[in-house]
Amino acid sequence: MVLGVAGDQEPPRVVMESPDDCRNVQPALSQNSRTLVPAMERLSEQERRLAYLCSVRGYPEKELFRRYPAPKDPLSDAVLLDQGRRACRGEKPPSPIELGRRGVHWPSLEEMAYLCPRTAARWLGEQERERAARRAEYEREQARARAYCERTVSPGSEPVKEGTELASGGESGSYLVGDVGGAAPTDGLVEAAGGSATVSTGTQGDFCLTVRAYRKRPPLALKGWDRVVEVGIESPDGRLRVGSDTGPMALPAVTVSGPGSYRLRVYVRGRDEPETISPELPAERHLLVVFPGRSKERKVFKDEER
Incomplete structure (x- = not known):
């Protein structure tokens, strides 16, 4: 397949004489469907042709035009412009082999x-x-999962503060209590040092997270949980929060007795279940259960994970 036929092209005409011509081109990448036409129509035909040629040739040396390397032996302006017009007509692109042989790429939507x-x-x-529809569907799925988390919270003694969130394990497969930069768990679940603790998840996706803050030690409830571990943690400012690598979660502070020493009790179940994918x-x-306590001892109350 050839990229152009002589009869389809305009007579050879130089639009771009050197890469220096590209230094002040008008970008199209920042436009949306409503602003694109007015922005482009403010340019002359010569300016738009030049901007197109600069982009498909990879000039200038700015991030805006560096997605594709400039070919060592560039085709003529006429051939490249003809290729752009073919793309505008909705023609199918040549094979990647043919494009590679000619040292060009098929024009992107922004270049068109x-x-x-x-x-x-x-x-x-x-x-x-299409993106808006996918986003709306994602938000509906997230709302459904969040409602499920709130609806299925395990019962317990009345806390001073409580919150439930649909959280994500993220790339690290963990989340933080307190300061950023906690140590990695050596027991596979929770590790505390000073004013921070890291809790490992069994997923990089979504999971249900509930926090409860008390002024005194609540009763221990093991039924229905796979693993229960308790550690000590410090809160110098009395505002210990739960967060991830990207920042605090939408959960209340878990320290309700001001600055001092606390106990962090971590209950988990389902960490060894197969990864779930929305929906x-x-x-x-x-x-997470947090209450005042001076002990730094790690206590394992239950460990029945597979």
Whole structure:
């Protein structure tokens, strides 16, 4: 397959004489479907052609135009412009082998915007609507999972503060209580040092997390949990919070007796269940119970994980 036929192209004409011509081109990447056409129509045809050629050739040396390397032996302006017009007409691109042989790439939607802004805006609008629909579906699934977490909280004695959140294990497969930068758990569940503790999850995806803060030690309840471990943690400012690598979670502070020493009791179940993927409901649940206590001793009350 060839990229262009002589009869389809305009007479050879130099639009871009050197990479220096590209230093002040108008970017199309920051536009949306509503602003793209007005932004492009403010440019002359010569300016839009130049911007297109600069982009497909990888000039100038700015992040905006560095997605593709400039070919060592670039094709003529006429051939590249013809290729852009073919893309605007919705023609299928040549094979990757053919494109590679010619040292070019098929124009992106952003690059097409310089040559056919109205067509590009229509396609961009379709992409925006698809993204909005996916986002709305994701938010519905998250709301459903969050409601499930709140609806299935395990009963317990009345705390001073309580909160439940749909949390995520993230890339680290863990979350934090207190200061950022806690030590990695040596027992596979929780490790505390000074004013921070790291709790490991069995998933990098979603799980249900409930926190309860007390002024005195609550009763120990082991039924229904796979593992229960308690450690000591410090709170110099009395505002110990739960968070992830990306920042605090939407949960209340877990220290209700001001600055001092506390005990952190971690209940977990479902950590060894298969990874769940939305729209499946979370299989893993964590409960953090925090109350004043001076002991730094680690206590393992239950360990029945597989």
